Amino acid sequence: xxxxxxxxxxxxxxxxxxxxxxxxxxxxxxxxxxxxxxxxxxxxxxxxxxxxxxxx
Numbered sequence: 001x002x003x004x005x006x007x008x009x010x011x012x013x014x015x016x017x018x019x020x021x022x023x024x025x026x027x028x029x030x031x032x033x034x035x036x037x038x039x040x041x042x043x044x045x046x047x048x049x050x051x052x053x054x055x056x
Contacts, residue, residue, distance in 0.1 A: 004012050026034070 006012060
């Protein structure tokens, strides 16, 4: 564990940093899932707004 003590005697514990890696571009089936999720979310929000207008 890496620790340091500052001028006031306070102990500072620094966390270990995770290994950095580059993100990979999503596969075609993952992109299709994102489009489906976006469409479902859009329909859900639209339905909520329409219900809110109908109730008010």
